[in-house]
Amino acid sequence: MKQHIRELLEEALPLVDIDSDFLFSELDSLGVTTILMILSKEYDIVLEAEDATPKNLKTLDAIVAMVTHKIADRK
Amino acid sequence: MKTIEDFLCRNARLYADQPAIVTPCDTITYAELWQQVSAKARTMAALRGRAVVFRGSQTADFLVHYFAIHLAGAVAVPLEHDVPDSRLTELETELSHCMLPADVADVLYTTGTTGRSKGVMVSHRAILANSDNLVKALNFSHDLVFVICGPMNHIGCLSKVYPVVQCGATLYLLEGMKDLNAFYQALDYPCAKAATFLVPASIRMLLTFSADRLQTYAAKLDFIETGAAPIAQTDMRQLCRLLPHSRLYNTYASTETGIIATYNFNDSHCFEGCVGTAMPHARFTVDSDRRIRCQGDTLMSGYAGNEALTASVLTDGELLTADLGRVDAEGRLHLMGRSDDIINTGGLKVAPEEVEKAALAMGNIAECLCVAANHPVVGTVLRLLVVMRPGHELKARELTRHLRERLEAYKVPMLYEQVEAIRKTFNGKPDRKSYR
Numbered sequence: 001m002k003q004h005i006r007e008l009l010e011e012a013l014p015l016v017d018i019d020s021d022f023l024f025s026e027l028d029s030l031g032v033t034t035i036l037m038i039l040s041k042e043y044d045i046v047l048e049a050e051d052a053t054p055k056n057l058k059t060l061d062a063i064v065a066m067v068t069h070k071i072a073d074r075k
Numbered sequence: 076m077k078t079i080e081d082f083l084c085r086n087a088r089l090y091a092d093q094p095a096i097v098t099p100c101d102t103i104t105y106a107e108l109w110q111q112v113s114a115k116a117r118t119m120a121a122l123r124g125r126a127v128v129f130r131g132s133q134t135a136d137f138l139v140h141y142f143a144i145h146l147a148g149a150v151a152v153p154l155e156h157d158v159p160d161s162r163l164t165e166l167e168t169e170l171s172h173c174m175l176p177a178d179v180a181d182v183l184y185t186t187g188t189t190g191r192s193k194g195v196m197v198s199h200r201a202i203l204a205n206s207d208n209l210v211k212a213l214n215f216s217h218d219l220v221f222v223i224c225g226p227m228n229h230i231g232c233l234s235k236v237y238p239v240v241q242c243g244a245t246l247y248l249l250e251g252m253k254d255l256n257a258f259y260q261a262l263d264y265p266c267a268k269a270a271t272f273l274v275p276a277s278i279r280m281l282l283t284f285s286a287d288r289l290q291t292y293a294a295k296l297d298f299i300e301t302g303a304a305p306i307a308q309t310d311m312r313q314l315c316r317l318l319p320h321s322r323l324y325n326t327y328a329s330t331e332t333g334i335i336a337t338y339n340f341n342d343s344h345c346f347e348g349c350v351g352t353a354m355p356h357a358r359f360t361v362d363s364d365r366r367i368r369c370q371g372d373t374l375m376s377g378y379a380g381n382e383a384l385t386a387s388v389l390t391d392g393e394l395l396t397a398d399l400g401r402v403d404a405e406g407r408l409h410l411m412g413r414s415d416d417i418i419n420t421g422g423l424k425v426a427p428e429e430v431e432k433a434a435l436a437m438g439n440i441a442e443c444l445c446v447a448a449n450h451p452v453v454g455t456v457l458r459l460l461v462v463m464r465p466g467h468e469l470k471a472r473e474l475t476r477h478l479r480e481r482l483e484a485y486k487v488p489m490l491y492e493q494v495e496a497i498r499k500t501f502n503g504k505p506d507r508k509s510y511r
Contacts, residue, residue, distance in 0.1 A: 010472070014474075015476070027253055029280065029453075030453050030489070031253070032254075033284075033452050049255035049284040049285035050256060050288075
C-alpha cells in the first residue's frame with residue numbers, strides 16, 4: 001500500500017517530496033486537498049477536515065497509517 | 076486621519092488593551108503593536124522616500140514591519156513569501172531607480188498580460204478609501220474578529236487589515252488554509268462576531284470536507300467575503316443554506332482598482348457573477364466593448380517606473396480594466412470574464428507566457444502552452460502542454476523543479492501533458508482560445 005500511495009501522490013503532486021520527514025510543511029492547501037481527494041477515491045474512505053492534521057500528514061508512513069485506520073473503520 | 080497608521084496610533088490610546096493581532100501562538104494588543112511599530116520605524120529613518128522590498132508572511136512581525144515602513148515615510152513592497160532571491164534582488168534594483176510619488180504607501184506586484192509583473196503604486200489616500208469602503212459596505216465593527224488566512228502581499232487579504240484597524244477590531248492571522256482544523260480553531264476564538272475573507276477555492280474546500288462543521292458556526296459568523304475569482308452558484312447556494320443569517324459578500328476588487336463593489340448574495344436571488352453596486356468611494360461604468368472602467372479614490376497611482384503602461388489604462392482619473400461586465404437595471408455589476416489571456420488560479424493571476432518562458436529555458440522542450448484546467452475542488456489550476464524535442468520524453472517532476480527555481484509556487488502548473496503539437500492561429504500564434 002505504501003508504494004502505491006507514494007506513486008499516486010508523486011504523480012499528483014510532482015513538486016512535493018513525498019518521502020520528506022516534514023511532508024505537511026511542504027504542502028499548501030491545494031496539496032492537502034489533493035491528498036484527501038485521491039485517497040478518498042482510491043480507497044473508498046471518507047476523509048474530512050478533521051483528518052487533515054499535521055500529525056496525520058507528517059510523513060508518508062503517517063498517511064498510510066491514517067488510510068489503514070479508515071479502511072478498518074469502514075469494515 | 077491621513078494614514079492607516081494614524082488609526083493605529085489612535086487605537087493605542089482608545090483601545091490599549093484590546094487584542095490587535097492574534098495568531099495561534101501569540102496575542103498583541105493595540106498598545107503593544109503601536110509600541111513595536113514606533114520603535115521599528117525609528118530604526119528606519121534612513122529609508123524615508125525609498126522602497127523597502129520584503130517577503131510577505133501571515134505573522135504579526137509582517138504587520139509591524141509593514142506599518143513601520145509607512146510610519147518611517149518609506150514605501151512598502153511586500154512580495155510572495157516564496158519569491159526566489161534573484162527576483163527579490165531584481166525588484167530592489169528596479170525600484171531603486173524609480174521616482175515614486177510622495178503619497179505612495181505601497182508597491183504591490185501583480186501579473187501583467189505579457190508575463191512581466193507590474194508594480195502597482197497604492198497611495199495612502201487609496202488605502203483609506205479602501206478601508207472606508209469596506210467598513211461601510213461590509214459593516215466592520217469594533218467587536219469583530221476578522222480571520223485572515225491568505226497571502227498578505229495580495230490586496231484581497233492586505234486590504235482587510237485596514238478596516239480592522241479603522242474600527243479598532245481584532246485580526247486573527249492564519250498561515251493559509253491547509254490545516255482546516257486551525258481555521259476552525261480561529262473561529263473558536265472567544266468573541267461575539269467573527270468574519271473572514273476566503274477565495275472561492277477555499278470555500279469549496281470547506282464545503283467539500285467540512286460542511287457540517289461550518290454550519291455549527293452559523294450564529295457566530297457575521298460575514299464571509301469572497302472575491303478574486305468566480306464562485307460557482309452551487310457553492311453560493313450551499314453557503315446560504317449552511318449560514319442563513321450571515322452576510323455573504325462577493326466583492327469586485329483588484330490591485331489596480333482597489334475595492335470597488337460588493338454584493339451580499341445571501342438574499343433571495345443569489346445571482347451568480349454579481350458583485351453588486353459601487354461602494355462609497357468608488358464608481359464604475361461598462362463601455363461599449365463591455366470592459367469595466369472604474370473611478371474614485373481607491374484607484375492606483377500608476378505602475379512604478381512605467382509611465383507608458385500607466386497611460387494605457389489610467390486616464391483622467393479613470394481606470395480601464397481587462398474585466399468584462401454588464402450593469403443591470405438595479406445598477407449592480409455582473410462579471411462576464413476577461414478580455415485577456417490571464418489565468419486566475421485560486422484567486423491568483425498568472426500570465427501563461429511567464430510560465431511558458433520559464434519552461435522553455437529547460438532546453439529539451441521545443442514548444443509549450445500553459446492553459447487552464449478544471450480541478451473538482453479548487454477550481455481552475457494550470458496545465459502545461461509540452462512538445463518535447465526529438466529524442467526527449469517529458470519528465471514532469473524534473474520540469475516542476477526547474478519551474479519552481481524560477482517562479483513563485485502558485486505559477487508552477489499542477490498538470491503536465493506531452494503533446495505532438497500546439498494548435499496555432501492563422502498567423503502562427505498559439506491558439507489559446509481553442510484550449511479554453
